[in-house]
Amino acid sequence: MTGTADLPALHTALKDGLTFPLAWGTSPVRDFDQWRDTARAVVEEHLIVDRQDGTPYDPEFTARSDGGGYTRELVTLSLTRHERVRGALLTPHGTGPFPAVLLLHDHGSRFDIGKEKSVRPWYDDVRLASAEEWAGRYFGGRFTGDELARRGYVVFCADALGWGERGPLAYEQQQALASSLYHLGSSLAGLHAREDQRAAAFLAGLDRVDARRIMAFGFSMGGYRAWQAAALSDDITAAVSVCWMTGLKEMMVPGNNTLRGQSAFHMLHPGLSRHLDIPDVAAIAAPKPMLFFHGGRDALFPADGVRVAYDKLRAVWRSQGAEERLRLKTWPDRGHIFDTGMQDEACAWLESATTTPG
Numbered sequence: 229m230t231g232t233a234d235l236p237a238l239h240t241a242l243k244d245g246l247t248f249p250l251a252w253g254t255s256p257v258r259d260f261d262q263w264r265d266t267a268r269a270v271v272e273e274h275l276i277v278d279r280q281d282g283t284p285y286d287p288e289f290t291a292r293s294d295g296g297g298y299t300r301e302l303v304t305l306s307l308t309r310h311e312r313v314r315g316a317l318l319t320p321h322g323t324g325p326f327p328a329v330l331l332l333h334d335h336g337s338r339f340d341i342g343k344e345k346s347v348r349p350w351y352d353d354v355r356l357a358s359a360e361e362w363a364g365r366y367f368g369g370r371f372t373g374d375e376l377a378r379r380g381y382v383v384f385c386a387d388a389l390g391w392g393e394r395g396p397l398a399y400e401q402q403q404a405l406a407s408s409l410y411h412l413g414s415s416l417a418g419l420h421a422r423e424d425q426r427a428a429a430f431l432a433g434l435d436r437v438d439a440r441r442i443m444a445f446g447f448s449m450g451g452y453r454a455w456q457a458a459a460l461s462d463d464i465t466a467a468v469s470v471c472w473m474t475g476l477k478e479m480m481v482p483g484n485n486t487l488r489g490q491s492a493f494h495m496l497h498p499g500l501s502r503h504l505d506i507p508d509v510a511a512i513a514a515p516k517p518m519l520f521f522h523g524g525r526d527a528l529f530p531a532d533g534v535r536v537a538y539d540k541l542r543a544v545w546r547s548q549g550a551e552e553r554l555r556l557k558t559w560p561d562r563g564h565i566f567d568t569g570m571q572d573e574a575c576a577w578l579e580s581a582t583t584t585p586g
Contacts, residue, residue: 275418298377315386318377331385332446342391347373368568406493428463459512466517478533507537515550517581523562
């Protein structure tokens with residue numbers, strides 16, 4: 229039986245053995261459209277969770293109110309055939325159709341709120357107090373969803389499994405939840421991915437939305453979900469991802485949060501790294517407009533991993549003559565945060581990048 233003393237050697241051997249043979253430029257597939265289809269199919273297979281395209285949404289709209297320049301309402305719908313999910317839907321005043329944002333909330337080991345991390349909860353005073361504290365800690369006191377609605381976007385944000393009305397989880401329960409789903413032939417990360425695909429398609433089907441301009445937008449785990457949604461959904465036409473991009477090998481170093489388990493299972497597709505690195509998966513979205521921000525003081529994502537990922541992403545967009553559509557920036561004095569200055573720059577980029585559809 230292998231002892232614990234052998235684990236570092238095994239870890240190193242397995243990491244050294246990863247060559248990411250399906251990455252663009254390494255793959256034997258040289259036509260980019262064909263490569264994208266092939267790579268996406270590999271990712272889809274590793275989600276484990278089946279597509280849910282045939283499931284009716286059957287939306288129910290409630291708790292409608294005026295947010296000052298936009299209308300707020302809750303919508304309950306079926307993102308999968310297994311469960312009804314409630315999300316916040318914000319719609320600007322005026323005549324549509326409007327561009328739309330699929331807003332994807334973070335992890336943060338804070339489970340009492342989900343969608344409320346990004347959209348001010350007008351419907352629940354208890355969650356409002358928690359949400360305001362969270363917004364003050366990570367978002368400069370601003371609710372990103374409300375800001376985007378004020379800027380003219382339809383915004384949809386729903387709780388991921390384990391958060392808000394679909395929880396709350398305790399931190400140590402995450403691993404048990406992931407294990408249970410694996411035993412049942414499912415996947416926690418795969419479920420998130422499928423629900424995000426379905427949420428994008430829901431937005432695309434709303435009369436109030438310009439289906440040519442649907443953007444994924446997120447911070448931290450939400451940033452991971454944003455670029456993943458852009459890679460896997462043709463309904464997503466652009467994405468903003470903040471504080472979640474790295475090379476896999478560079479991330480998997482002693483002391484990194486990923487190696488602790490628990491929160492890692494929300495972003496782990498077993499076996500996928502035998503084929504593609506993390507930025508290789510994001511590159512499936514090329515040549516869509518994409519923005520990636522990183523905080524230079526973000527301890528969760530070592531600087532060398534961010535550099536590796538940015539270099540890979542830049543090479544893919546450049547290969548498609550679309551480097552101007554890719555915005556990569558490190559904020560040297562920022563940590564794991566998405567403050568108002570970063571938000572304003574991201575929103576300005578989003579507006580300019582999506583003014584002309586396609």
